Amino acid sequence: MAEDKTPRVAWGFTGSGHFLPECLALVERLPAVDLFLSRAAAEVLQVYGYPVRDLQARFRVFRDSAASAPPVGLFYEGRYDLVVVAPATSNSVAKMVCGISDTLVTNIYAQAGKCRIPSLVFACDASPELVTEAPGGPVPVYPRPIDLRNTEALAGLAYTEVVLGPDALARALSPRLLPPARCDAAPSQAGS
Ligand SMILES: Cc1cc2nc3c(=O)[nH]c(=O)nc-3n(C[C@H](O)[C@H](O)[C@H](O)COP(=O)(O)O)c2cc1C
Incomplete structure (x- = not known):
């Protein structure tokens, strides 16, 4: 069968648990998405009850297992038309x-x-005080000034939109999202 050439979303997970279930719920509503995990993401997903093998059963999952990041070649083949990094540590x-790209x-x-x-x-570091859901329950977090400056600086970079919460993330993705009720009817994405 011919390979589907429809541009897809490349969704990057980093090692953050901040609104992780909400991010995964949005992934479920995208009709064409592949997952890219940092090494920390693979560990943190497991801690929060989302083992990588479960994701692999439903999505194409790229893990951080080679120094040269071979899957990035897919960007030069026109496979993706949007990168989402959510949540971002x-x-x-x-x-x-x-400009560092070592994961x-x-x-x-x-x-x-x-x-x-x-x-x-x-970006997880959205404000000087926030509450995040740790594996054992909610905990307060106080991002440092350097973290907040980095979030602001990222928003000023080319080809980059920064959002600061799951609702804003959903709004930014809304043209691509399937309605929640139709998710079960979405075609399988594994191995595509
Ligand atoms: C359970 C757990 C939750 C974490 N959540 C966060 C988080 O919300 N934000 C953050 O900046 N780091 C968080 N960390 C720490 C990152 O995983 C760590 O800094 C890691 O080096 C990030 O690597 P990455 O950015 O390549 O994914 C968490 C770690 C653990 C074990």
Whole structure:
């Protein structure tokens, strides 16, 4: 069967649990999406009860297992027309701001920019005080000034839109989202 050439969303997960279930719920509503995990993301997904093998049963999942990030070649083949990084850790945001691309997720962000493909980033460090859902329950977090400066700086970069919460993320993705009720009817995406 011919390969589906419809542009897809490349969704990068970093090692953050901030609104992780909400982000996964949006992934479920995208008709054409592949997942890219940082090494920390694979660990944190497991901690929050989303083992990578379960995601692999339903999505094409790229893990951070090679130094040169071979999957980024797909960006040069026109496979993706949007990168989403959600949720984005302080670490990944700092790297993206500095032009560092030494993880799979920071690499897809960098390569997308070099291909003039837009990126949508949900930065965890949205305000000086926030509450996040840790595995054991809600905890307060106080992002440092440098974290907040990085979030602001990222928003000023080319081909980059930064959102600061799951509702804004859903609004930014709304033209692509299937209605929640239709999710079960979506075609299988594994192995595409
Ligand atoms: C359970 C768990 C939850 C975490 N949540 C966050 C988070 O919300 N924000 C953050 O910046 N780092 C968080 N971290 C720390 C990151 O995973 C760590 O900084 C990691 O090096 C990030 O790597 P990455 O940016 O390549 O994914 C969390 C770690 C654990 C173990």
